[in-house]
Amino acid sequence: MAETAETAEAQVGGIVSAQLRSLIERIERLEQEKAETAGAIRDVYAEAKGNGFDVRTMRTIIRLRKLESADRQEQEALLELYRAALGV
Amino acid sequence: MAETAETAEAQVGGIVSAQLRSLIERIERLEQEKAETAGAIRDVYAEAKGNGFDVRTMRTIIRLRKLESADRQEQEALLELYRAALGV
Amino acid sequence: MAETAETAEAQVGGIVSAQLRSLIERIERLEQEKAETAGAIRDVYAEAKGNGFDVRTMRTIIRLRKLESADRQEQEALLELYRAALGV
């Protein structure tokens, strides 16, 4: 066996370090992607504004639609909960 | 006039300090009140559970009702927005 | 005896339903109260800001004060914050 205890430990530290680096780089890549998508959204709003639409109103519409969809999902969840509670 | 510049400055610092203390104490008092209300809510859930109700279901119902009310409010806000936009 | 089994059951269902409604309303009332207190807290922060205080620093002070069992390091941070806040 060629490695002393310290060397083995160093290897483990190296491996852990490499894992950490890999995870962090993956996250940073994804965050960049997310930022780009956010940029694209901003561009669409800007385009809309350029075509005379009111951004504030658009945001309200989109928020409302999201809310309605969340509402529907909740209703389904509640129904499912009742279903389970009643052993149907 | 009895005060040197330094003394006046110290007075100002003292006043600012007293203001800060007062504001912080008000906030802490309100936060305590909020915590107490949160405790009361927990108690009601505990009571409900003791009477055989399913807490999870109750939470879902309450969340849904809040969502519905938020939805209604948003719809009104949207209407109001349109109203304003059209100069009615 | 005037009630059939089904009627009695329906009564029980009605009572349970009323209990549930009552519990939910109590919780909703308390949550509203809690929201109002939260609003009051926001108002105090707004007032503080209006008087030239830094809200972020105040939040930090309050958070640190909540940790009554603050270790030495936190005490130092608190001191440093006061120092900075008062421009000493």
Add this chain to the structure above:
Amino acid sequence: MAETAETAEAQVGGIVSAQLRSLIERIERLEQEKAETAGAIRDVYAEAKGNGFDVRTMRTIIRLRKLESADRQEQEALLELYRAALGV
């Protein structure tokens, strides 16, 4: 020419409406994409946690890395974090 003024106006309204719908759908699509990327990030954090890494520390590291113009103090904090993370 077959269209009255009102009809032409209705057409314009229809076109505006279609434009608005298109813009909103584009935004909603992009927001969904953004949400999916956010989900992927959460997954990576979960994986990291599963491999024994401390998520809070990782978040701090990533935040510090984002501040490319980190001053010396931050660099020291980063070093300290790595040191703690690797148990040196």
Add this chain to the structure above:
DNA sequence: CTGCCATTTTACCGGC
């Protein structure tokens, strides 16, 4: 004790 959900804090974006 783990995962989920609510709350709180931070960051961003539009408006003035």
Add this chain to the structure above:
DNA sequence: GCCGGTAAAATGGCAG
């Protein structure tokens, strides 16, 4: 260029 408000991230608390 700043302010205010709104959405996202992060932390803390609670149920299971």
